[in-house]
Amino acid sequence: MVSFNLLALVSFAYVAVLFGVAFWADKQARKGKSSWLRSPLIYTLSLSIYCTAWTFYGAVGYAARSGLEYLTIYLGPTLVLVGWWWILRKLVHVGRAQRVTSIADLISSRYGKSNLLGVIVTLMAVIGTTPYIALQLQSVTLSFSVFAADQQAGWARPDLNITAFWIAAGLALFTILFGTRSLDVNERHSGVVTAIAIEAVVKLVALLAVGIFVVWGIAGGPAEIAEAIETSQMATWKMDGARWVSITFLSAAAFLTLPRMFQVLVVENANERQLATASWAFPLYLLLMSLFVLPIAVMGLKTMPEGANPDLFVLTLPLSQNREGLAMLSFLGGFSSATSMVIVAAIALSTMVSNHIVMPLWLWARRANPGASQSGDLRRFVLISRRLAIGGILLLGYAYYRFSGGGAALAAIGLISFTGVAQVLPALLGGLFWRGATRTGAAAGLISGFVLWAYTLYLPSFGADGIISSKMLADGPWGWGWLRPQALFGLGGIDPVVHALFWSMIANTTAFFAFSLGSFPTPLERLQSAQFVHALPQNTPSRSSLIGSGGAEDLLVLSQRIMGPVQAQTLFENHAKRQGKDGYLPDPTPDFIERLERELAGLVGAATAHAMIGPVVGGVAVSVDDLMAVADEAQQVLEYSTRLEAQSEELSRTARQLSSANDKLTQLSVQKDAFLSQISHELRTPMTSIRAFSEILAEREQALTPDERHKYATIIQDETIRLTRLLDDLLDLSVLENGQVSLDFQPVYLHDVIDRAEVACMSFLGAQKLVIHREKGNEAISLYTDTGRLAQVFINLVSNAAKYNRAAAPRLDIRISLREGRVLVDLIDNGDVIPVEKRALIFEKFSRLSDQAAAGSAGLGLAICREIMGKLGGRVDYLPGQGGAAFRVTLPLSDPKIRDNS
Amino acid sequence: MGNQVLLVEDEPNIIEAVGFILARDGWAVATHANGETAMDEIRRVCPDVLVLDVMLPGRSGFEVLKDLRADADLHALPVLMLTARGQDKDRDLAEKLGATRFMTKPFSNADLLDAVRKIATS
Known part of the structure; x- marks a missing residue:
């Protein structure tokens, strides 16, 4: 006896397993252990969302009504896959190269990043897919009702509408949880894809099991089935050529253009090897899926009572033979087919709705006030819009199901x-x-x-x-x-x-x-x-001329909001390195802008990315070079010019490096000149006070009040200390620069070093109202370093933040992150941003931004910091694009090998 | 000849020391610590002698001196320039711009007094 509760329980348990698998796979992918997740097998299985409940249940019904015509549904995709080399290979290649997020994005991107086309395709997809989602809801509720009909006793017949509603709600939840966990540059969903691969196996096993049972359990073997076919109405069925060609063409076209198929076929594709395997493995899967369709249909027609719905033979045949376990498996197969289709379709549609309808509307709403779009984390906005879209799409599917009455129209x-x-x-x-x-x-x-x-x-x-x-x-x-x-x-x-x-x-x-x-x-x-x-x-061709006046820093701010700081900074840093520059701001060459736009397109779609970058780079998105490159006449000389371009790229890179080195040398020479003058100034200023007051004390001691004597002696003392500190700093720097410093490496926790710096700063900053925000949870990182020296660096940076931050409520954020075996400590305050032209200079000796000898500083602090970090195997840099003055301290992670050797 | 001195200098301890020495010698001492607003202050105080530091926040002493010599009312004001950098090119620049006297820090109190007295009467 299969009670409603048991059936519901099994469904829940099955969904729980899927949850677990999806969660686990997501975690693996996040850790980078995802090589097998990208195996051709998983890819092939994920393509099986082509086989929805419509094929799982419906194929048998189709065969019962129209004979072999059901094969056309499998024939189309098979032709596309076998001929993958001609169409699919290019489609997938272009999709990956252009970071396409959906079929609407592909069309929009191809035709000049036109958002109009994006909207048209999105609307078509939503209209075309909603009934299909309704169909899946119907099939699941129908299969529930089959069990209800079978067991009159003990079954309070469940309300189908309510069942459908809860199924829709559950699917929305699953899709939101695993389809919109994060905004990924590759727009891949390892968790969902893995869960779908499992569902693919379940539905195949279920259909094969039912088929085997029907052929050898109900009938006496293949011979008896063949005989049954001979005597059934199917033997008289005539092939309708027009329908065969049409439906084969339709299923082939739909295999390429269905939003959900495009999602698994192109967007989730990780490499072309997957495609080569799928080209034979997926037709094989389809063959297995269709193998027992005819026998089940024939035996259903023969043994089931007149008027039984042939669409449900897969369920009702085992039930009629009291094979409840098999029926349950078959139910899970149908359930899998329906849920996997709905989940992927909802992900694909929500991406389209968010990228082509919500984001453009948002940009349009902000057009009058571009300043406002400079703040806030856009990723959250995008994710929320996708989540709402998923909910909306499932609600539409449910509404359609209710509206159409779940009747034959749906079939x-x-x-x-x-x-x-x-x-x-x-x-x-x-x-x-x-x-x-x-x-x-x-x-x-x-x-x-x-x-x-x-x-x-x-x-x-x-x-x-x-x-x-x-x-x-x-x-x-x-x-x-x-x-x-x-x-x-x-x-x-x-x-x-x-x-x-x-x-x-x-x-x-x-x-x-x-x-x-x-x-x-x-x-x-x-x-x-x-x-x-x-x-x-x-x-x-690679292009190298500078275009637009787009500030690289504005681009960084924009990208950080869409990709998140880590991804954006890595991208910028790598590109700067490729241009031969230090730091996080590459020159905004067309190459770089094109690359950046493509990365952003992978998140918000080509049209939106183009619209966002346009204003920053000054609207000159297509240069004369571009036009030359696309002109058909230029094709002949393209190869030659590409070679020249490469050379000129190389030359301009060298020129950039030379010019940057020259700039630095000139500045250094000026600074070296200024050095003596600076030293002289820094030494003579305290000496002036010392000499004046010591003469006063010596000559007129009798004429002074005790208070005056004390005051002047104190000034002499303070200025002596200032002199000493200056000399200490100079010596420290000289020792560091000459490499004579002895470092005391020892294991230590990062939070201890920062604690130490904070305590030291608070003691001498005294009444300063700087508020420090730390992420103590992230600071438990073990380092192998010179604790005193590292603390000196943090003390310098924190006290700078206290001294120079002129915000009303000064605040310093200390953020920790790990990247590629390095610890990054970002110290970001809410004071004034350091101007671009000064950023290279602040780490040089005696460079103070203001003329004020604020708090007696000689401008050696950052120079010392840079030297120390070099000695500790790390670095300290100015971090642009944070809205305040920001410094990044980069440290190597604790290396046990070094520890053992010392 | 009046006895009003204006001291434009940003180091608090040097202000204290020079102010003390001049006051003991019978001068009325006014002080100012910013280069940007120095010209306004000079017009307001109308000193008989100006003691002007070179390194000032906002504007350097040289720029103040240049404005001063171009000003119809103030071009004849005696100016003693102080600098802690002590390079020849600073001295040359000061002379070119029309400083009455130029002194390098540190100095003896007696030399300072002597210099102020001399330029006040010249």
């Missing part, structure tokens, strides 16, 4: 949905293979195809008098017979799907070509089309 929705998303195909293929395809053409094709699809197939699918009146269906609008939705231009009497596919594809493709030929692409479109169409041999 036909699979092919209707396929026809809808297939409208993207001309723009997609044209974009990949035809330089002449333009944005206008793509928009015209998409819109006309979509409108015809809606008119001839989608709207009529709500049934007579659903949305289109039965009168209009029969006679056409205003009685114009040639506009009858299901018999356009008198082409009646054929299958509605074939009819709709025929007209919509003709209109779509014609409009796409006609408008493409009749319109002229914008420069950005030309650039993008070159990158997409000529993607495989890498021939985009």
Whole structure:
């Protein structure tokens, strides 16, 4: 006896296991131990979201009604995969190279980062996918009800609507938890993909188990099945050529253009090796999935009572034989098919909605006030918008389920949905293979195809008098017979799907070509089309001239808000290094900007990234160089010019290095000159007071009051101490610079060193109101270093923050992070930012930003810090883009080898 | 000849010392510690002698001197320049800009008094 509670319990337990797997896989991926997560096997299995509940349950029903036609659904994807080398390889390559986040993003990016196209494809995808989600909800609730029908006793028949609602809510929760955990540059979801791979195995095993049971358990073996087929109505079934071709084409197109398929096929793809394996392994999977469909259908028709729903034979056949365990497995298989489809579809759609609808609206709302967009963490905003989108999409699916009454209309929705998303195909293929395809053409094709699809197939699918009146269906609008939705231009009497596919594809493709030929692409479109169409041999020239006046620092601020500080700083640091520069701010060369824009596109979509970077770099996004590069005539000289470009890049890098070295030498020479003058000043100033007061005391001692005598003696004493400290600092620096310093390395915890510095600073800063915010939780890092020297560095930085921070409520944040075996300690205050031109100088001797001899400083502190950090195997740098003065101390992590040797 | 001295200097202890020495000698001493606002202060105080440091916050003593010599009312004001850097080029610059006297820190109290008295009467 399978009670409702048991069934619910098994479902919950299954979902809990999936949760566990997804959580574990996410954690592995985060730790970087994800090599097997990227194995071709997992990739192939994740493609199985193509097989939804519609195929799991529906294929048997399909076979029972239409014989072998169900094979077309598997035939399309098989053709695409076997021929992967021609289309898929390029699609995946371009998708990865351009950091494409969704099919809408691909279309938008290809046609000049047009957000209009992004919105069109997003809306089409939402409209086309919602009924499909409803279909999955229906299949799960139906399979629940099968158990209910079977066990009249003990089952309080559950309300199907409520069941569907809770399933939708649970799926939303799972998707939000694992689909939007973080904003990842690669937009990959290891947890979800792994869970889906498991579901793929479950549904395959379930279907195979039911099939084996039917062939050898119910029937007496293959021979008996063959005989049953001979005698059943299927033997008389006739093949409809038009439908075969149409549906095979549809399923092949949908395999490429369904948002969820694009997500697993392109976005989640990690390397081309996965594709090569999937090209034979996935057709094999499909073969296994379809192997027992016919036997189950035949035996269902033969043994089940008249009028039994053939869509549910996979469940009802085992139940009728009292095989409850098998039925349960079969239930889980169907459950897996439905849930994995909904989860991936929701992730894909939410990315599209957030990148192409929410973010552009947000940018538009902020256009009047660009200053306001400089603050805050955008990642949170993006994640929240995606979470809301997921909730909204599942709610839409549920609403559609309720609205359509969960009836037979839903069963036909699979092919209707396929026809809808297939409208993207001309723009997609044209974009990949035809330089002449333009944005206008793509928009015209998409819109006309979509409108015809809606008119001839989608709207009529709500049934007579659903949305289109039965009168209009029969006679056409205003009685114009040639506009009858299901018999356009008198082409009646054929299958509605074939009819709709025929007209919509003709209109779509014609409009796409006609408008493409009749319109002229914008420069950005030309650039993008070159990158997409000529993607495989890498021939985009590297460019080196500076464009725009975009401040690298503004770009860093922007990127930090979208990628997070760690990713952004690493990207900037690496690129600066490649340009031969130190620090975190590379020159904003077109190369760098292109790279950065692509990285950002991986998070918020190409159009949005382009719109965000545009204002920062000054709007000159396409240079004359770019136009030259995309001009077809230039193709001949491209290779030669690429070589020249490489040389000139090399030269300009060397020139940059030379010029930067020269600048530094000139500055150093000036500084060396100033050094003596500075030393003289720093020594003579205290001496002036000492000499004057000592003469006063010596000559006029009798005339002075005891108070005056005491005061003047104290001044002499203070100035002597100041002199001594100056000499100490100078000697310290000289020792450090000459490498004569002896360091006392010992194991210590970072928090102890910072504690020590904080206590020391508080004691001599006294009444200073600087508030220090620390992350004590992160400071428990063991170091192997010279504790005293390291503390000296922190004391210097903290006291600088106290001395020079002129904010009303001075505050210093000390943040710790780990990166590549190094500890990063960031000291960020809320005072004035140090001007760019001064940043290289502050670490030099006697460089004070203000002329004031504030608190008796001689301007040696940071120079000493830099020397010390060099000796400790780390460094100290100015950290740009933090909104205040910020310094980063980089330290090597404790290395046990060093400890053993000393 | 009046006895008003204005001392423009930013080191508090040097202000204290020079102020004390001049006051003992019978001078009325006013002090100011900022280069930026020094010209306004000179116009306000109208000193008979100006003692001007070179290294000042905001504006250097040289710039103040340049303005002073270009000013119709103040171009004849006797100026004693003080510097702690003691390089020849500073002395040359001071002479070029029209400083009446130039002294390098540290100095003896007697020399300072002597210098102030001399330029006040010249």
